[in-house]
Amino acid sequence: MGETIQDILVTPAEMTAIDRDAARSGIDSFALMRSAGMAVSAAALRLFPAALRFVALCGPGNNGGDGYVAAGALADSGANVTVFALGDPKALKGDAARAHRACSLAASPAETYEPQPGDVVIDALFGAGLARDLPEQVKEIVERVTGNGTPVLAVDLPSGIDGHTGGVRGSSFIAAHTVTFMALKPGHLLMPGRARSGTVEIFDIGIPARLVAARAGNLRLNTPRSWAHYVSALDPATHKYKRGHLGVLSGGELSTGAARLSAAAGLRAGAGLVTLASPSKALAVNASHLTAVMLKEIKDAGDLSGWLQDKRLNAFVLGPGFGIGKKARDFALMLCDRALVLDADGMSSFREGRAELFEKIASSGGEVVMTPHEGEFARLFPEIAADAALSKIEKAQAAARLSHAVIVYKGPDTVVAAPRGRCVVNTNAPPWLATAGSGDVLAGIIGAHLAQGFPAFEAAAAAVWRHGEAGTEAGRGMTAETLVENIPPLA
Ligand SMILES: NC(=O)C1=CN([C@@H]2O[C@H](COP(=O)(O)OP(=O)(O)OC[C@H]3O[C@@H](n4cnc5c(N)ncnc54)[C@H](OP(=O)(O)O)[C@@H]3O)[C@@H](O)[C@H]2O)[C@@H](O)CC1
Ligand SMILES: Nc1ncnc2c1ncn2[C@@H]1O[C@H](COP(=O)(O)OP(=O)(O)O)[C@@H](O)[C@H]1O
Ligand SMILES: [K+]
Numbered sequence: 029m030g031e032t033i034q035d036i037l038v039t040p041a042e043m044t045a046i047d048r049d050a051a052r053s054g055i056d057s058f059a060l061m062r063s064a065g066m067a068v069s070a071a072a073l074r075l076f077p078a079a080l081r082f083v084a085l086c087g088p089g090n091n092g093g094d095g096y097v098a099a100g101a102l103a104d105s106g107a108n109v110t111v112f113a114l115g116d117p118k119a120l121k122g123d124a125a126r127a128h129r130a131c132s133l134a135a136s137p138a139e140t141y142e143p144q145p146g147d148v149v150i151d152a153l154f155g156a157g158l159a160r161d162l163p164e165q166v167k168e169i170v171e172r173v174t175g176n177g178t179p180v181l182a183v184d185l186p187s188g189i190d191g192h193t194g195g196v197r198g199s200s201f202i203a204a205h206t207v208t209f210m211a212l213k214p215g216h217l218l219m220p221g222r223a224r225s226g227t228v229e230i231f232d233i234g235i236p237a238r239l240v241a242a243r244a245g246n247l248r249l250n251t252p253r254s255w256a257h258y259v260s261a262l263d264p265a266t267h268k269y270k271r272g273h274l275g276v277l278s279g280g281e282l283s284t285g286a287a288r289l290s291a292a293a294g295l296r297a298g299a300g301l302v303t304l305a306s307p308s309k310a311l312a313v314n315a316s317h318l319t320a321v322m323l324k325e326i327k328d329a330g331d332l333s334g335w336l337q338d339k340r341l342n343a344f345v346l347g348p349g350f351g352i353g354k355k356a357r358d359f360a361l362m363l364c365d366r367a368l369v370l371d372a373d374g375m376s377s378f379r380e381g382r383a384e385l386f387e388k389i390a391s392s393g394g395e396v397v398m399t400p401h402e403g404e405f406a407r408l409f410p411e412i413a414a415d416a417a418l419s420k421i422e423k424a425q426a427a428a429r430l431s432h433a434v435i436v437y438k439g440p441d442t443v444v445a446a447p448r449g450r451c452v453v454n455t456n457a458p459p460w461l462a463t464a465g466s467g468d469v470l471a472g473i474i475g476a477h478l479a480q481g482f483p484a485f486e487a488a489a490a491a492v493w494r495h496g497e498a499g500t501e502a503g504r505g506m507t508a509e510t511l512v513e514n515i516p517p518l519a
Pocket of ligand 3 (some may be wrong): 091151152153154155182183184185186187
């Protein structure tokens with residue numbers, strides 16, 4: 029399975045450059061706009077057969093141009109269509125002006141639109157060119173449409189959604205469906221843009237794929253294609269040590285459950301052996317809950333150092349339920365040169381002293397994955413978290429660059445970023461994954477992949493995807509325990 033153009037994410041700035049390259053290569057830009065508008069019209073007819081009227085809200089740029097094409101095509105098909113223009117249509121330029129001229133429908137001022145029962149809005153106010161917060165009069169239109177529950181079909185992006193960050197610029201439509209062109213934009217995948225885009229259709233308006241690929245950076249959708257080349261069928265001659273030995277560090281006697289979840293997930297996800305390393309006082313409680321997972325007493329750094337003499341132990345999970353403090357810091361620094369998932373308390377322990385960790389990761393050459401949720405991210409990377417101009421993707425990339433680790437920035441729109449900029453955005457996670465212990469399970473799956481020899485980036489991306497699949501399979505009402513049982517085969 030190779031990469032496809034459907035997996036590429038393109039920023040609005042890259043899309044503008046692609047657009048320019050297409051025009052330079054002799055492609056008729058008005059033909060692209062016609063193709064875009066026709067696709068919107070087709071989607072409207074297909075998805076809203078019960079519409080009594082289509083209302084095209086057309087903005088001052090090329091997004092508006094697409095709207096005029098769509099309105100004309102809908103009218104030609106016999107549908108009832110009304111056009112509302114934002115600003116003076118005479119001020120339109122280039123292809124958008126041509127689209128307006130070609131549309132025989134008269135336009136009323138957008139501010140005068142009052143939603144009627146049976147209306148379906150074609151939102152062609154702003155797309156990739158949204159440059160600042162929506163003006164007050166547009167916010168009022170958006171609020172009227174949303175308040176009325178009028179269905180919205182968005183052209184390229186719901187107006188008000190920033191295509192770069194997925195953030196809301198003052199206000200935004202909540203679309204039932206979005207037709208975008210050539211490639212997904214970050215705003216379709218990052219929250220809240222994702223929730224406000226509805227179903228997203230990527231329509232090929234005829235720009236050659238090579239032009240898209242030439243401008244696209246290293247941003248992708250997380251699909252099995254992102255890491256397929258590391259998935260090999262189990263060698264029939266394998267033995268358990270060939271499938272890797274994962275070590276999971278348990279917390280004290282009152283907080284052992286989280287590490288046990290990671291260990292169980294690691295075994296289920298395919299590590300050949302999993303050993304839970306437990307402080308003395310927690311041995312009994314851990315022993316009473318374990319079967320296939322093995323148990324080892326590790327009290328302190330001395331014990332850990334002895335255990336590390338076993339070179340077959342090739343990956344570790346440190347953090348779930350471990351406790352914040354010096355012991356976590358010492359252990360993490362000792363484990364950096366093996367493959368390591370640093371999760372939860374493991375990361376939070378470095379709120380102070382992160383430089384030592386990051387230097388150790390850089391110099392050790394190990395494969396380190398850190399898995400912060402939003403709170404942990406802000407604790408470890410406060411200056412990056414506070415930079416409102418950065419998208420979640422850019423934040424994860426900046427954190428990966430700074431820490432030299434692969435960053436799994438968790439949430440409904442989990443982003444996985446590598447220190448050198450490679451990045452995937454995940455979309456298969458159901459909301460009921462937001463339950464206690466779910467992150468511990470994810471850490472265990474990543475650990476299993478590391479133990480099996482995946483590089484850190486692929487280990488993390490594949491784990492995030494499997495975690496999402498497991499959540500979907502486990503269904504609503506799942507717990508972290510049932511999530512483990514539903515981890516699907518890797519391939
Ligand atoms: N890529 C492709 O190949 C193809 C792309 N196509 C389509 O082009 C769309 C991009 O078009 P676009 O660049 O003209 O931007 P668009 O979203 O219409 O907005 C720009 C206008 O809005 C204005 N403006 C901005 N923010 C504002 C605000 N908050 N409040 C008020 N005004 C604001 C801005 O004014 P300015 O900032 O310059 O003052 C400018 O006038 C893209 O989404 C897709 O639908 C298709 O035709 C097929 C080929
Ligand atoms: N709304 C959501 N939709 C989908 N996945 C989510 C959502 N909220 C959280 N998740 C996922 O659930 C997991 C929760 O991890 P975490 O916050 O560390 O929880 P815990 O510490 O309880 O295990 C992460 O993988 C995260 O990406
Ligand atoms: K739009």
